[in-house]
Amino acid sequence: MVVCAAVAGAALAVALRVPPAAAALAGAALGAAAVGLELAVALGRVPASAARVRPPDGGKLLDTSAIIDGRIADVVTTGYLEGPLLVPRFVLRELQRLADGADPLRRNRGKRGFEILKRLQDLRSVEIVEADVAGVSDVDAKLVELARQRGAHVVTTDYNLNRVAELSGVSVLNVNDLANALKPVVLPGESLRVQVLREGKEPG
Known part of the structure; x- marks a missing residue:
């Protein structure tokens, strides 16, 4: 269990483009956490059933920013992201508007989004969610409400969407937060x- 956690942590760090030293540190940290959990179970401080319990997962709803960012595909490659990947139809429409736009930068972002989605489909099944949210026009608001209805997590890199989702009681997986958590720790006196x-x- 310890070795698996260490290897998985290192793989995730590499996927998020964290330096090799930080990847090793992340793997070691996860390995240590696994040891602590096993010890707590052995001492009876944590029930074995509690160590295996995971919250209900209605899937991972991907927003436009997370798709265009692209690192989500690398995270999926590591096997660290469990549960079905969901892309609402209204998110696809937003990507299409970007790809068809007159602004070259926005057009490239839209095209990149579709390329990342194709890569995700090659790695793992991606479900297109046809459900819409009546009476709501804003894409972010739709995403938050749909996640709340389905008991799903929102995957994003958008800070404002992150805050709105949290205030609405919706679980958020922010790829930026994950990358920041795996940054190398530098102690006084160390050289870089x-x-x-x-x-x-x-x-x-």
């Missing part, structure tokens, strides 16, 4: 190697 990828535009 920094690679400059390109020169900045600002003086100094």
Whole structure:
């Protein structure tokens, strides 16, 4: 169990583009957590049944930002994301509007979204949810209400959607939060190697 947790943690860190040292640290942390849980069960402080209980999962509803961001496909590759992947029809329509737009940047974002969805479908089944939310026009509001109705998690990288969902009592999986949690921990006195990828535009 410890080895599996360590390997899974390291794989997830790599998928989120975390440096190798941080990936190893994440794996070690998960391994330590697994040891702690096993010890607590052995000592009778945590019932064995409680160690296996997971909250009901109505699926993972992907929003536009998480799809375009693309890292969700890497997380799925690690096997860390369980439950069905759900994409509402209204999210597909939003991607289509972006892909058909006149602005080149928005058009590229829309096209990238469809490429990521195709990759997700190749990795794992993606269910297109036809259900809509009557009387609601805003895509984010629709997503939150649909997640609440289905008991699903919202997967996003959008900070504002994250806040609205939490205030509405909807569980959120923010890919940015996951990436931040796996950043390397630097202690005083440690040395770092920094690679400059390109020169900045600002003086100094």
